[in-house]
Amino acid sequence: MIIIGERINGMFKDIKEAVLNKDPEPIKEWAIKQEQAGAHYLDINTGPTVSKDEQPAVMEWLVTTAQSVSKLPVCIDSTNPIAIEAGLKVAKGKSMINSTTAEQAKMDIYMPMAAKYNAAIIGLAMNEKGVPKTADDRAALAMELVVNADMNGIPMTDLFIDPLALPCNVAQEHAPEVMAALRQIKMLASPAPMTTLGLSNVSQRCTNRPLINRTFMVMCMACGLDSAIVDANDDDLIDAAAAANILLNKDIYCDSYLKTFRQR
Amino acid sequence: MAVNILKDTYKSKVVEVTLGTDDKALKIGGESTLPFLHFEGEMPNKYVLVLEVFDMEQDDWPDNLKAAYADVMNDPVAWAKKCVEYGANMVALRLASVHPDNKDASPEEAAATAKAVADAINVPLLVVGCGVEEKDAAVLEKVAEALAGKNCLLGNATSENYKAITAAAMVHGHNVVSQSPLDINLAKQVNILMTEMGLPTERIVMDTLSGAVGYGIEYAYSIMERARLGTLMGDRMLSMPIIAYVGQETWKAKESKASVEEFPEWGDQVKRSILWEVVTAAALAQAGASIFVLRHPESLKQLKVHLDKLYESNAY
Numbered sequence: 001m002i003i004i005g006e007r008i009n010g011m012f013k014d015i016k017e018a019v020l021n022k023d024p025e026p027i028k029e030w031a032i033k034q035e036q037a038g039a040h041y042l043d044i045n046t047g048p049t050v051s052k053d054e055q056p057a058v059m060e061w062l063v064t065t066a067q068s069v070s071k072l073p074v075c076i077d078s079t080n081p082i083a084i085e086a087g088l089k090v091a092k093g094k095s096m097i098n099s100t101t102a103e104q105a106k107m108d109i110y111m112p113m114a115a116k117y118n119a120a121i122i123g124l125a126m127n128e129k130g131v132p133k134t135a136d137d138r139a140a141l142a143m144e145l146v147v148n149a150d151m152n153g154i155p156m157t158d159l160f161i162d163p164l165a166l167p168c169n170v171a172q173e174h175a176p177e178v179m180a181a182l183r184q185i186k187m188l189a190s191p192a193p194m195t196t197l198g199l200s201n202v203s204q205r206c207t208n209r210p211l212i213n214r215t216f217m218v219m220c221m222a223c224g225l226d227s228a229i230v231d232a233n234d235d236d237l238i239d240a241a242a243a244a245n246i247l248l249n250k251d252i253y254c255d256s257y258l259k260t261f262r263q264r
Numbered sequence: 265m266a267v268n269i270l271k272d273t274y275k276s277k278v279v280e281v282t283l284g285t286d287d288k289a290l291k292i293g294g295e296s297t298l299p300f301l302h303f304e305g306e307m308p309n310k311y312v313l314v315l316e317v318f319d320m321e322q323d324d325w326p327d328n329l330k331a332a333y334a335d336v337m338n339d340p341v342a343w344a345k346k347c348v349e350y351g352a353n354m355v356a357l358r359l360a361s362v363h364p365d366n367k368d369a370s371p372e373e374a375a376a377t378a379k380a381v382a383d384a385i386n387v388p389l390l391v392v393g394c395g396v397e398e399k400d401a402a403v404l405e406k407v408a409e410a411l412a413g414k415n416c417l418l419g420n421a422t423s424e425n426y427k428a429i430t431a432a433a434m435v436h437g438h439n440v441v442s443q444s445p446l447d448i449n450l451a452k453q454v455n456i457l458m459t460e461m462g463l464p465t466e467r468i469v470m471d472t473l474s475g476a477v478g479y480g481i482e483y484a485y486s487i488m489e490r491a492r493l494g495t496l497m498g499d500r501m502l503s504m505p506i507i508a509y510v511g512q513e514t515w516k517a518k519e520s521k522a523s524v525e526e527f528p529e530w531g532d533q534v535k536r537s538i539l540w541e542v543v544t545a546a547a548l549a550q551a552g553a554s555i556f557v558l559r560h561p562e563s564l565k566q567l568k569v570h571l572d573k574l575y576e577s578n579a580y
Contacts, residue, residue, distance in 0.1 A: 252494050252502060254452035260501060 001241045001250070002041065002227030004075050004096075005034035006200065008066055010047010019050060019058055024065045031070040038262035039232035041096060042066050044087065045077035056086035063087045075122075075229070081109050088117040096120040098229075099162065102141040103127045104148075111152040120158040121149070122196055125181065131164050133173075135180035138163045142185045146193055156189050160196040160227060167204035168212060175202065175216065182223040192224075199228040214240040221248060238262065269580050271304040272297075274496035279465045279503050280309065281439060283354065284388030285415045290353060292469075292554055293505035298492060299552050302577040311549070311571050313564050314354045314390060314557040315347035316511055319369075319377050320361045326521050328534045332561050340377055341384045348385050350561035351568065354417075356390040357381050362403050363394035371406035379410045390417040390441075390557070401428035408432035417441060419507075420471055423454050430458045433467065441507055443471040446480075448487045448502070455501045469555065470504045476513040476520075477544045484508075488551035508548040511559030514541040542566045549574065 007030045010016045018026040031042055044066060046058045055078060063074050073093035076084050088095055099122035100110035107123075114121040123145035125138040132138050142161045149159040163181035166174040178197070186192045202216045203209035214237040217228055221244045230237060242261035245251045254260065277296035282289050292312055297305025321337045322330070332350075336342040344355045357378055361369040382389045391407050393400030404418050405428055419441030421429040426442065433440045442458055444451035451472055459465055472491065474484030488506055495503035514520050519530065520537035530536060541563040545556045549571060558564050 252452055252490065252499060253449045254456060254501065255449075256453060256456050260452075260456065260499075263500075 001221060001225075001245050002196075003039045003232050003238065003241065004041040004043050004196070004227060004229040005030075005037070005039035005072075005232035006043050006229050007034055007231070007233070008042055008062060009045040009077070010049060011045070012047075016047050016049055019047060019062070022061070024068075027062060027065045028069045031066040031072070034232040035070045035072050036262075037232045037235070038238045039072060040227075041075045042070060042072050043075040043077050043098065043229055045098075046083065052080060055080045055083035059083040059087040060090050063091050067092050081113065084110070085113060085117075088113070088119060094118070094120060096122060096160070098122045099124050100145075101126050101128075102144040107145070107148040111148050111154060114149075114154055114158065115152045120160060120194075121154065122160045122162055123149070125161060125163045125185075131166065131174075133177070135163075135177045135184060138177065138181035139184040139188070142181070142193070143188055146188050149193070150189075156191050156193045159193045161185050161193050162196045162198060165197050165199065165202040165216070167206065168202050168216075169204075169206050179220060179223045182220055182225055186224040194226045195224055196227040196229065197225060199230045210234050210236060213237055217241060218244045221245075269303065274305065276496055276498040276500070276503065277305075278492070278495055278505055279468075279500075281466055281469060281505055283312075283390075283415060283417050283439060285413070288386055288388055289415070290388050295492075295552075295554075296496070298496070299550055300574045300578070303579040307575065309554075310575060312353045312555040313351070313568060313571075314356045314555060315350060315352040315561065315564060316356045316358055316557060316559050317343040317347060317381065318358045318360050319374070320366065322360075325515065326533065326537060328537060329515060329560055341380050344381045344385050347561075348387055351564055352387065354388045354390060354555070355381065355385055356392055356557050358392050358394075359403060359407075360394055362399055363396060364399065366394070371403045374403045375406040375410035378407045382411055382414055382416065388416065389414070390419060392419045392441075395420075397422055397425040401425040404429050405432040408436040408438050411438065412436040415439065417469060419443065419469075421454070421458065423450060423457070426454060426458055427461070430461045430463050434461070434463055439467045439469060441469050441471050442504070443473060446473050446483050446487060448472070448490055451487070451491070452499075452501045455504065459501070465500060465504060468504045469507050470502075471507050471509065474508055474510075474513060474544075474548060476510075476517045477540060477547065478519065479513065479517060481544060481547055485547060485551040488548065488553060492552040505555065506553045507555040507557065508545065508553040509557045510541055510545045510548065511557055511563075514544050515559055538562050538566065542570070546570055 014026045044062045050058045075096040075098045076087035077098040100106045101124045125141040163178045203212040278293040280294040291309045294308040319340045336346050347355050359374045361367040417439045420443035421440050442454045472487045491502040520540045
């Protein structure tokens, strides 16, 4: 299970202020904290307050600042392709692009970019018509992503398909569709594409969010979820991921399995 | 249509361990592939063939095994030299005399023997206790001290006595065999506990224990294979090189000891006993073992021919 730490995101107040004041300390602090907690990737998002023109420079700064204290690769999170490329240029290690949709115009931009920088890429199973209702429709869009990745020479192990989780209070019927979609995505190619989820979405405006997040994550892991963008400092969530990895026979059991999961 | 060679890519490899010092030093491990798949990874270091020396005479051995060491069996130093003459890359000294049911020799006596053997040979030394965990902890502490700086391999640390042995190895600069009873979960846990004491993974060799052919080898085989797969997928706590105590198991088997008169359908005992040892080792080599502790020099000779062939590259 690949844990993508969500915390370096301008939607959070402390990161937003750090970006405004060019203060590297909160960025560094969260890079270190998330790495220590067991994250494998650091998601980097400039947040909505940065103007489109400033985004590339801010992204570059965020990536270099985070990687100045952490050896983790970054998941460059933006809707602005110029900002993403700016991040890719300075990033160390195997970067991840977050994200493209299955919209042809977007795939034509981001897929070649992933190939050029040898980056992994997250593909959202949606297009200009919005988020699909059913698992079948999600799988159909996932197939578009698979075909386009293949055409650009991106290996399936570098394509992370996100079947899109929606809040379970207002879109409750989506959760089982997401799980069914995950199973189908794993059958689209051999080797199968990877899968991911913006996990915290599932519990937006719900009571006891951590419980919903980790329960859904474990259910999705059983359906073939390989990674998730999560709160890496939610210890109960990381414990659940470690235990699920053991129960799926992905990690070899030992009494210190919670510790070894965090050390990889 | 052309055939594409299917090559798996792995993200990790077996840890490299160095045994002995200076020009005596041997490197083991470092494999970045399944055993002998040279076309998809590296096996940078060769196998190690070890012969055993006991610090007391072995009366119950079959005649063909005794004959190989006829004039040296009551002298561990001469015995060890003989092993090197026979082509052993490393010598294993078994401190059988410290067993409470044998001579119950003291840790100091054992350490003196180990020192004498180590000084007499020009290959690295493995020192193995008697198997009584508490006694071995006391004995190996003294042995570690006597052999300080020689970078030996000390065995065997178990979940019961790893603390004393690990501490002694760290103070005096040795490597440790971590042993677990055919249990991959426990193997991983003992390795974790030892590294948590501060012993680097590069100083640990794993013994998952194995039966001989016909006596449960398939359990060990699958465990070793699982450990190698885990290693290649990035599990650092199972990525230590694997040692196989082959001789101790095969020479216990009836098939190695019984005469042709007793079991005419089994054929000649001399041939059979060597084959039992060679075939057990060859199987465990396929599962991922790289250090083989043998007893008969003829087995060593035959296994060497076999392994040399397997270590030749089959890259496309």
